[in-house]
Amino acid sequence: MTALSPLVGRLMQALRCLPGVGPRSAQRMAFHLLEKDRKGAQLLVDVLSEALEKVQRCTQCRTLSETPACPICSNSRRDRSLLCIVETPADIQAIEQTADYNGLYFVLMGRLSPLDGIGPREIGLDALTHRLRTESVREVILATNPTLEGEATAHYISELMHQAGIRVTRLAHGIPMGGELEFVDSSTLSHALNGRREM
Amino acid sequence: MTTSERRVQLQAGYVLHHRPYRNTSLILDVFTRDRGRISLVARGARTAKSRWYSLCQPFRPLLLSWSGRADLATLTDLDSTARAWPLTGKLLFSAYYLNELLMRLLQPLDPHPELFQHYVHALDRLVGLPNTGQRPEVVSFGLQSCLRMFEKYLLQEIGYGLILDHDVHSGAPIAAEGRYQYVLEIGPVPGDNDNRDAISMSGSSLLGLARDDLSAPQCLQESKKLMRAALARYLGDKPLYTRALLRQLDYKS
Numbered sequence: 455m456t457a458l459s460p461l462v463g464r465l466m467q468a469l470r471c472l473p474g475v476g477p478r479s480a481q482r483m484a485f486h487l488l489e490k491d492r493k494g495a496q497l498l499v500d501v502l503s504e505a506l507e508k509v510q511r512c513t514q515c516r517t518l519s520e521t522p523a524c525p526i527c528s529n530s531r532r533d534r535s536l537l538c539i540v541e542t543p544a545d546i547q548a549i550e551q552t553a554d555y556n557g558l559y560f561v562l563m564g565r566l567s568p569l570d571g572i573g574p575r576e577i578g579l580d581a582l583t584h585r586l587r588t589e590s591v592r593e594v595i596l597a598t599n600p601t602l603e604g605e606a607t608a609h610y611i612s613e614l615m616h617q618a619g620i621r622v623t624r625l626a627h628g629i630p631m632g633g634e635l636e637f638v639d640s641s642t643l644s645h646a647l648n649g650r651r652e653m
Numbered sequence: 654m655t656t657s658e659r660r661v662q663l664q665a666g667y668v669l670h671h672r673p674y675r676n677t678s679l680i681l682d683v684f685t686r687d688r689g690r691i692s693l694v695a696r697g698a699r700t701a702k703s704r705w706y707s708l709c710q711p712f713r714p715l716l717l718s719w720s721g722r723a724d725l726a727t728l729t730d731l732d733s734t735a736r737a738w739p740l741t742g743k744l745l746f747s748a749y750y751l752n753e754l755l756m757r758l759l760q761p762l763d764p765h766p767e768l769f770q771h772y773v774h775a776l777d778r779l780v781g782l783p784n785t786g787q788r789p790e791v792v793s794f795g796l797q798s799c800l801r802m803f804e805k806y807l808l809q810e811i812g813y814g815l816i817l818d819h820d821v822h823s824g825a826p827i828a829a830e831g832r833y834q835y836v837l838e839i840g841p842v843p844g845d846n847d848n849r850d851a852i853s854m855s856g857s858s859l860l861g862l863a864r865d866d867l868s869a870p871q872c873l874q875e876s877k878k879l880m881r882a883a884l885a886r887y888l889g890d891k892p893l894y895t896r897a898l899l900r901q902l903d904y905k906s
Contacts, residue, residue, distance in 0.1 A: 474676045567750040568895040569670045569756060597896045602745065609742045613902060639707055643737055 462488070514585065516561045516578055517543045526550075526559060533557045535592035539582070539611060541565050541599055549597065557595070560585070565598055566607040574610065582611070586618055593621045600627055600645075660720040661860040664688060667733070667772070668711045669752040672679055673699065679709055682756060685719060686769040690759040693719050693728045705731050712748055712766045712776060713737035714791065723762060743902055747796055750895040751803055757888055758811055768810040775803040797877065804880045805862065813887060814878070816840035817863035827863075833872035835837055835879055852879045 458466075462484060469480040487495040491638055494619055510526035511517070519525070526546070527533065536557025546559050562577040574580075586594075594615050597606035615622040627645035629638050638646075666685035674680040680802050684690050698705040707717065710732050718730035750755040750773065759765065778799045781857050808814055819826050820833065823839035827833065834840040834851035842851075843860055854875045861872040862879075 566898070568746065568898055569753050570672070571894045573894065573898060574901065601714070605741065606745050606749070610817065610898075610902065639704075641707065644736065 456632075478593075492626045500572070510532070515559045516563060516581065517546055517559065535590060535620070536595065537586075537591045538595040538597050540597045541604065543599060560608070562598070565601075566610055567603050567605045568606065579611070579614065583614060586615075586620065591620055593623060596622060600625075660718075660729075661688065661726075663716045663730075663732075663746065664718070666715055666717050668685060668709055668713070668715065669756050670711070671684040671709050679706075680725075681709060681881075683715075683770065684755055684759070684815060686766050687715065687764050688762050689763040690755065691719075691723075691764055692725050693717070694725060695728045696730070698728075700859075707731050710737060712740055714773075724844075730776065737847075738780045739774075740780060743899070744782060744796070745898050746895060746902060747800060750800065750893070750899065751775055753893055753895045754807060754884070755806070757891075757893070758807060758884075765810045768806060770805040771803060771810075775799055781801045794868075794873065795871055801867055801873070801876045801880055802863070802865055804884060808880075808883060808887075811887075813838075813883070815862075815883060817859045827853075827856045827859050829860055833859060835859075837883060840859045852882050854879060 460524050461486040465488075466477070466480040466484045469475055469483050470477065475483070483559040487498070505520075509518050510520070510522075512519040512527055513522050515524060517524050517526075533556050534553075537550065537560055538555060538557055539560045539562065540549065541562050541564065543561055546561065546566060549555050549559075555560045560578075560582055564572055566574070566577060585591075594611070596608040596611060598607045599613070612624075626649050627642060628649065629635065629642065629646050635643065664685045664687060666683045668681050668689075669684050669690070670682040671679045674694060677697050677699045679695045681695055682690065683693055687801070695705050695709060695863045697703055705728075713735045713736070716730075716732045716734055717728060717819045719726040719728050721727045729818075737857045738748070755772070778795070782795045783801075793845070805815065818841055819840075822837075822842050827841065832845040833845060833854050833856060834844050835841045835854050836851045842852065845853070855871060857869065858872040858875040858887055861867055861869055867876055
């Protein structure tokens with residue numbers, strides 16, 4: 455039963471490349487754009503094609519950016535001697551929201567995943583070592599996720615940093631704000647105990 | 654497969670590897686004690702509220718329940734029996750090496766309860782290594798011998814066990830002071846001349862490997878060569894990623 459015109463069908467198929475969009479949502483989106491919001495659809499077309507054409511990786515931190523150096527890397531008021539290493543651009547957003555960090559970033563776009571064949575080259579560690587050689591970085595903050603793969607990545611990078619004689623720190627693990635001990639899982643709690651602080 | 658086998662309750666196991674599946678789920682490759690290696694879908698494990706995600710990490714003793722198709726069943730319950738083995742640094746990469754070997758060499762759904770014990774024992778040894786001695790060479794020796802022993806048991810369990818106690822030509826016991834050529838898939842034969850397809854080993858190394866005593870430096874070195882050649886035969890052309898990473902780490906430090 456193909457009651458739809460081929461082009462509408464193709465649109466629905468194309469929308470399914472988005473994460474979380476199945477046939478049902480794709481149909482809803484297609485009908486919405488074509489029936490109710492043609493202006494919005496035009497805007498989407500324009501912005502999407504412009505973004506596709508212009509957005510590349512930042513040459514310094516590898517995050518997505520339409521200029522060769524992203525706004526953070528080109529901001530002269532940021533502390534250039536601090537470098538925070540994160541797994542994804544979304545992690546930059548999360549850290550920026552804390553407003554506590556004023557240094558620069560380096561995005562791995564992944565993490566070491568020994569069993570998937572994702573090694574140091576795939577996460578841009580060549581670019582990172584090159585950057586550290588050319589810039590004077592005082593401290594590297596490892597903000598990879600507290601998963602095993604994140605830990606493995608952090609360890610690997612810390613070996614590189616020790617070799618280069620740069621101070622390396624790792625984000626602390628602990629209990630979430632507003633959390634209750636009773637509901638915290640045991641490994642987080644044991645990390646929190648090991649990392650306790652003098653008051 | 655009978656109905657009773659479709660539902661498995663509280664099976665002891667370890668996650669070897671996990672990968673994202675759809676938007677919020679994970680596919681876990683699990684090594685269980687009584688059912689061997691199996692792939693399970695953990696539905697919704699990647700959502701913020703899921704209790705499973707932090708449990709789905711490798712090297713954490715788990716009790717798993719699942720149901721459904723044998724080749725890709727659905728995880729129905731997950732609990733951890735103890736905290737994860739506290740592996741860090743190079744030891745963590747070595748533990749990943751064990752996982753990669755199991756992923757590459759174990760056939761799905763083939764139970765290997767003894768190998769499971771050896772796996773747990775190897776993790777236990779790895780975790781204990783930093784305390785065995787402060788000197789790096791002591792730790793490095795312990796690490797190497799732990800990996801070699803696991804490789805030996807793995808080959809044995811999957812049906813490619815090495816012959817280490819007698820010479821396959823005459824059937825005579827291995828003499829500690831003799832020299833042997835280990836011909837892969839056949840066994841040790843006496844002789845010293847370099848055969849390209851065989852690994853040259855001393856009798857004492859063969860005997861040391863047979864009784865899990867790799868304390869002699871020569872034994873450790875020759876065992877490494879033997880294991881590497883034996884594993885290469887069954888691993889095929891694809892390289893072991895963790896081995897390459899470990900080598901790069903050694904080079905860096």
